[in-house]
Amino acid sequence: xxxxxxxxxxxLVLDLFAFTIPxxxxxxxxxxxxxxxxSDPHGLLSRTLWAVSTIRGQLYNPSHNSKRWDIxxxxxxxxxxxxxxxxxxxxxxxxxxxxxxxxxxxxxxMMGNILSALVWIKSTTFASYMLSRIIGGLSEGxxxxxxxxxxxxxxxANRAKALSHVGIAFAICFCIGPPIGAYFASRPVAFxxxxxxxxxxxxxxxxxxxxxxxVETAFLAVxxxxxxxxxxxxxxxxxxxxxxxxxxxxxxxxxxxxxDEAAALVRPAKQRIKTLKTLRVLxxxxxxxxxxxxxxLTFLTFDLFDWNNTQNGKxxxxxxxxxxxxxxxxxxxxxxxxxxxxxxxxxxxxCAIGLAALALLxxxxxxxxxxxxxxxxxxxxxxxFTSATVxxxxxxxxxxxxxxxxxxxxxxxxxxPLKVVNLPELAKGQALGRFRSSGQLGRAxxxxxxxxxxxxxxxxxxxxxxxVAMAGLSAHVRKVASEMAxxxx
Numbered sequence: 001x002x003x004x005x006x007x008x009x010x011x012l013v014l015d016l017f018a019f020t021i022p023x024x025x026x027x028x029x030x031x032x033x034x035x036x037x038x039s040d041p042h043g044l045l046s047r048t049l050w051a052v053s054t055i056r057g058q059l060y061n062p063s064h065n066s067k068r069w070d071i072x073x074x075x076x077x078x079x080x081x082x083x084x085x086x087x088x089x090x091x092x093x094x095x096x097x098x099x100x101x102x103x104x105x106x107x108x109x110m111m112g113n114i115l116s117a118l119v120w121i122k123s124t125t126f127a128s129y130m131l132s133r134i135i136g137g138l139s140e141g142x143x144x145x146x147x148x149x150x151x152x153x154x155x156x157a158n159r160a161k162a163l164s165h166v167g168i169a170f171a172i173c174f175c176i177g178p179p180i181g182a183y184f185a186s187r188p189v190a191f192x193x194x195x196x197x198x199x200x201x202x203x204x205x206x207x208x209x210x211x212x213x214x215v216e217t218a219f220l221a222v223x224x225x226x227x228x229x230x231x232x233x234x235x236x237x238x239x240x241x242x243x244x245x246x247x248x249x250x251x252x253x254x255x256x257x258x259x260d261e262a263a264a265l266v267r268p269a270k271q272r273i274k275t276l277k278t279l280r281v282l283x284x285x286x287x288x289x290x291x292x293x294x295x296x297l298t299f300l301t302f303d304l305f306d307w308n309n310t311q312n313g314k315x316x317x318x319x320x321x322x323x324x325x326x327x328x329x330x331x332x333x334x335x336x337x338x339x340x341x342x343x344x345x346x347x348x349x350x351c352a353i354g355l356a357a358l359a360l361l362x363x364x365x366x367x368x369x370x371x372x373x374x375x376x377x378x379x380x381x382x383x384x385f386t387s388a389t390v391x392x393x394x395x396x397x398x399x400x401x402x403x404x405x406x407x408x409x410x411x412x413x414x415x416x417p418l419k420v421v422n423l424p425e426l427a428k429g430q431a432l433g434r435f436r437s438s439g440q441l442g443r444a445x446x447x448x449x450x451x452x453x454x455x456x457x458x459x460x461x462x463x464x465x466x467x468v469a470m471a472g473l474s475a476h477v478r479k480v481a482s483e484m485a486x487x488x489x
Contacts, residue, residue, distance in 0.1 A: 004153050005162055007223050008146045012169035014216035015142040018117070018209040020177025020320075024312035025185055025202055026078065027302040030071050032201050033126040045126035048074060071299075075451065078133060079295050083443035085137030090440060093141040094148065094433020101228045102149050102429070103220070105141065110217040112139025117210035123200045142216075144436040148428045151399045152227035160340065160396040164332040167392040171327050174320025174387075181205045182313030228429075272401045273425055278480060279398045280438035282344070282473075286390055287442030289469050290351060292450025293358070294383070299451070300358070300459055301376075304365045315380065322384035331388050340397035341481035347389030348474040354382025355467035362460050395435070402431035 022029075037043045097105040116136035123129040146166060154162045184204040200206055301307040301315065335343055357379040364372040425431065453462040 004225065004227065005150065005165060007220075008149055009165045009169055011216055011220055011224070012142065012146050012166060013172060014212050014219070015113075016169055016173035017177050018113075018212040018216075019140075020173045020316075021181035021184075021205045021209050022120075022202070023316055024178045024182050024298060024309050025205065026075050027071060027299055027312075028185075028309055029129070029202060030074055030078075033129070034071070036124075037126060043126065044130070048077070048126075071302075075295070075299055075447070077448065077451075078130070079291075079447040080444045081130065082133050082137040082140075083291070083440045083447075085134060086140060086440035087437050087444055089138055090141070090144055090437040091430065091433040094144060094429035094431070094436075095427075096429075097145055097148060097228065097433075098427045098429035101226050102145050102152070103224050103226045106145045106224070107217065107221060109139045109141035109145075110213065110220065112136070113142075114210065114213050114217065115139070117206055117213055120206040121199060121203050121210065122197070124198050129200070144433055145429075147395060147399065147432050147436075149224075149227045151402070151428045151432065152229075156400050157336075159399055160335045160393075161332060163396045163399060164327060164335065164392060166395070167331065167388060168324060168327045171320050171324030171388060175317050175324055176320075178313040178316035178320075179310075180208070180313075182309040184208055185309050269426070275484065276398060276401045276425075276431060276435065279394055279401070280435055282477060282480070283391070283394050283398075283435060284438040284442040285473055285476075286344075286348060286394075287439045288446045288449075289442075289466050289473070290386065290390070290446070291443040292446035292448075293351075293355060293463065293466050295447040296450045296454055296459075296462070297358075297383075299454070300361075304362060304372075304459075315376075319380050319384045319387065322381055323388040326385055326388040327392075331392065335393060335396065339481070340393040340400075341477055341484070344390045344393040344397075345474050345477040345481070347386045347393070348470055348477060350382045351386040351390075352467050352470035352474060354379040354386070355463045355470060357382070359460050359463035359467060361463075362458070391439070395432075398435045399428070399432060402426045402428050 033045050034049065037045045040046055093105060093109065112135055116132050116139060119128060119132040119135060123132055143166065147163060150162045150165065151159065185202050187204045298307075298312045298316070301312055305311075307315075331343070338346075357375045361372050361375045361379070364375065450462060450466070453465065
């Protein structure tokens with residue numbers, strides 16, 4: 001098990017390293033395409049910016065920097081395209097992995113990621129760059145399949161600890177990916193002239209992304225075993241009550257589990273499915289609010305401080321460093337003890353505090369720039385804690401609901417189980433794919449709403465509304481946790 005965990009962790013680091021490289025580049029790459037294609041009124045970018053400007057003009061007309069405000073909204077549209085496609089394909093990727101195996105589907109998705117990087121290298125038009133994003137959105141499956149693989153090889157008792165590898169990989173890559181992406185963005189690729197072809201202005205980070213994805217694919221093909229159907233199971237209730245059963249199973253080391261241990265895992269199917277639906281709603285609501293703020297953060301610094309790629313890269317990297325420290329030093333150890341929903345609530349509350357700081361920041365940018373910078377730092381620390389806790393906690397809780405233990409689907413009048421089956425709705429790949437899909441829908445809508453609010457009402461009102469929404473969500477999670485605790489007692 002430890003060997004597979006290490007393989008999954010290394011593959012995630014490679015994959016997320018490649019994913020985070022372009023994050024600080026979005027404002028400047030849109031600006032580059034704008035300057036490049038401004039003379040072509042019929043191009044995709046010109047038409048898109050015209051539509052953006054027209055819609056903005058109906059709602060808000062800034063006194064200055066209207067083009068920058070349009071770039072902010074266009075950035076939101078770009079982020080939405082990728083997440084919308086992930087929302088559509090994630091359940092299918094999960095279901096296919098249940099049917100054909102995790103490794104096979106993972107390698108197929110990696111081929112799509114490699115193609116996306118190849119298109120990015122050569123994308124000298126905005127249309128071709130968006131094609132790259134579309135291919136990437138349809139292909140990205142590493143994270144959800146990594147979660148399914150870790151769920152395959154772990155028991156409910158150590159599931160949360162194993163899944164923390166996903167959060168740690170995210171945190172590490174947010175430390176190194178954006179700064180390295182910003183560094184290579186300033187290093188033009190010379191071999192384009194040698195080959196007699198024009199390349200994207202950011203062909204260097206795109207090439208680095210391609211190399212990382214190729215290495216990851218080769219590593220997975222050689223090192224990763226198939227984990228589908230390698231599941232931890234418990235004795236069926238029939239066996240526990242002394243009846244023979246085809247579903248009889250054993251605990252660690254092949255020894256039968258105690259009756260109370262099995263009873264803690266064997267729960268009515270309806271309750272587990274309902275819990276998954278609740279978690280999907282929470283995942284959607286949280287990422288809908290958080291991703292919008294997360295996405296507009298680099299546009300905020302671009303708009304108010306005129307930060308470049310390097311400065312934005314350092315900002316994202318610093319958030320990643322704090323998040324990584326929290327993942328390894330606190331969350332990984334405390335998640336099981338504190339409880340998944342309680343940990344998620346702490347992270348959401350931290351986000352509300354950070355958003356309040358961002359709401360105050362624009363009022364001091366000119367008059368007290370040092371205070372504005374301190375507020376940005378405080379908000380970054382709060383968001384780092386949020387990044388380290390919420391999604392990881394919700395994912396761990398969701399994975400426990402779809403663990404492939406026997407499922408009670410009917411009971412007699414005296415409570416004796418009548419039928420024990422494994423339901424498709426609780427299969428790891430499909431259930432976790434649907435869970436991830438709900439989050440991706442939030443990521444698709446969040447940047448659009450946040451960016452629209454940003455240029456309609458300004459950053460202060462946008463972040464203040466988001467802070468109130470997060471505080472309300474924190475209270476809702478507390479209520480949900482209390483209701484779930486009552487049902488399990």
